[in-house]
Amino acid sequence: MDKTLEQRTIRKISWRLLPLIVVIYFVAYIDRTNVSFASFGMTRDLGLDAYIYGWGAGIFFLGYFLFEVPSNLMLERFGARRWIARIMISWGVMAALTALSRGPASFLLFRFLLGATEAGFFPGIILYLTYWFPAAYRARVISALFLAVPGSNAVTAAASAAVLKMDGLWGVPGWQWLYVVEALPAVLLAFVVLAVMTERPADAAWLDAEEKAWLEGRLAAERQAVLQGRPPEGRWAVLFDRRALVLAAIYLTIVTATYGITFFLPLIINAMGASETETGLLTAVPYLIGTVGMVLWAISSDRRRERRWHYIVACLIGAGGLALTGFIGGSWWALAAMSVATIGIYGAKPSFWPLPSEFLTGTAAAGGIALVNSIGNLGGFVGPYIVGWIKQSSGGYEGGLYFLAGCAFLSAVIAFFTIRPRTEVEAARPYPEAGASRSA
Template identity: 50%
Template sequence: MRKIAWRLLPFLIVCYFVSYLDRVNVGFAGPAMRAELGLSATAFGTAAGIFFLAYFVFEVPSNLALNRFGARRWIARIMITWGLLSGAQAFVTGETSFNIVRVLLGAAEAGFFPGVIFYLTLWFPTAYRGRIVGWFMFAIPFSSALGSPVSGYLLNMDGIWGLHGWQWMFIIEAIPAILLTFGVLWYLTDRPAEANWLTQAEKDWLETTLREEERQREAVVRYEWWQTLLNPRVIGYGLVYLGLVSPLYTLGFFQPQIIKALGEVSNVQLGFLNAFPYAVGAVTMVLWGIFSDRLRERKWTTIFAAACATAGLLIAASNDGLVLKLLGLALASYGIFAALPIFWSLPTAFLSGTAAAAGIAWINSVGNLGGYFGPQVFGIIKDASGGDYYGLLFMAALPVMSILLILILDRQPARRAASVAAE
């Protein structure tokens, strides 16, 4: 398992690092884009979040295509298209073109994250998934922690060759996705049976272990892929994910503006200040995943982290001083990022095969609608109230919804039986 982790995870982390940076760097470009294109907070939030409507529509078909054509070819297709469209954001001229490019970007990138989550279930037994998904999702806070200062420096390229700094940021940060396309085609292996870098004994052990876990899950309940789209438990977990994803993307798009409103800071200073909460989230995400695996417990470790996210958002809403605001945002970052990888151990404990591909994509689709509604609602509240207080209060309520849903869903007998079988 160590050999597989070292072979797959570093490369996948780099890919997701680039993916997430290209998805949320629009938030860092926000202050300059809004000023130069004449966008209100509502218009900016809508354009930033509309990405997720297309993402929602194409998520399940994309994951089913990945299951059919293989991860290597399909992930490469995703990366080349999202790289080109991410760079195209540099050339938008107003609200309409901004919305069009964001919709196309959402359609292009749909399937990458749930595809990789499904791909990891083909390589890692249940007992490893908390830490493995945690390491993979480490790319989210790490991309923001490292990408924020880099984006700050790129914004200072304003005027070079007649382009604004935010245009240079989009162009330069899109290049790695295009280059990594060729790395995916050359490096990834679709399934363990095809791994010439494993011994035959290692392949036999892994395939036997994974088949036995699948047999135990299906002995409790078996779903066809289309049944997962109507299954109340799957939809419920999608809403749990929505409660965690909404504040994640809202902060990703608006946190630089929240910090900048606290006082005059340069682009570079803003980059480092914005990086601090994500650095906290990056460290705690991995540690909390390891802790959850060692306890072999998913429900309460997810709930505790979600409660910390709510507490952090309440602290950030209630304070206008830079230090306390940043500490609140850091606590919220810990809660959100610690909850996310452990959460994915809950639905994958009872989904398998093609149903897992469709179910994971459907949960991710429903959850990522929060990436549309969260920033849009926050922008509307911000425009109406003239500040961030009520918007942050609204975001603080969403993890509470996730906690209540987990408590309800975990009471399902089939869920408990599947969890025991998977362990």
């Protein structure tokens, strides 16, 4: 009876919340990464070299870093529904304004402000999911969220190729059309969030009393297990929590590898001789393959109630694929190697993100998840910056790919030495305990 109730409740929550959450994260990723496709015409028109482009691609994350923790604490105070809608409108407007870039300085400014306005969105979504889904479901739920990452890269590739064909329409370059057209969904969907998103289980008129009671009881038991008699931590105490800082270091290294791929894969394929349209379509291939691998990896992690080895092995697969891509060089076999890399890089994320919520709850979780994500996303600056610098210095992408492979490998090494394996006793418990989560 309880199992049937559990399945029914989780199914209702999933169908009600996940499609919208996946779509809005999908849109967020498009607006942060479409710069890689706008770069074809923009670098020519604005006189940007690979070094400045790397700065522009990465400076987004400096704005993101500075405003991430305050934004997530505001979300905890004002509620996810209203705060997420506010973020979406802000970033949508700023993404469109990037079309007004007139040179390196304005391009860098708009990219920085885009990061500042989007800050708090992803950790806010992760925090929101902890309000609704018990720990045993979180890797699968997070994998559904991360479908937006390789999925959006695939769609961005195809859609951007189509929008770039508007080049010259009404005298407007294609890269400017790209920023404006792909910014509109964020603003429009903000109003859907206000109308559809439910704040907490207690507010869910679409759950019956029995389902609410089960869900709230299960989540309350998990929060109590996390606290284990400790008083709730203050909102800023987590900034000095060793476990959160170690998780941030783990995430920093894998994100560096991720965004080095995201911002330079189209340019790497284009350098092989593909046209702009062909580049858009071919770029979609590794992300589609990565999507399938990520989902299967997350299902395995949840079924085995295991995070550590799933994360480590995924990072090693990503590192191997990136190193092989650099070794193969300009051959089309590099596309196959990059597909292997995306399986590992994206497969690592669903195994990682259940970890913070296993030792943090309440306001501390809001600050902790934001801290991990904000420090980690500095990798979004480091990856493009260093790959751009290596490309400018060497004339090729091989050295940059080896650097990204090293980052993925380093992430696996840090995780191996700092994430504590769960014992058989801990694995048998109905809820993840703080011991499993004191994984760092």
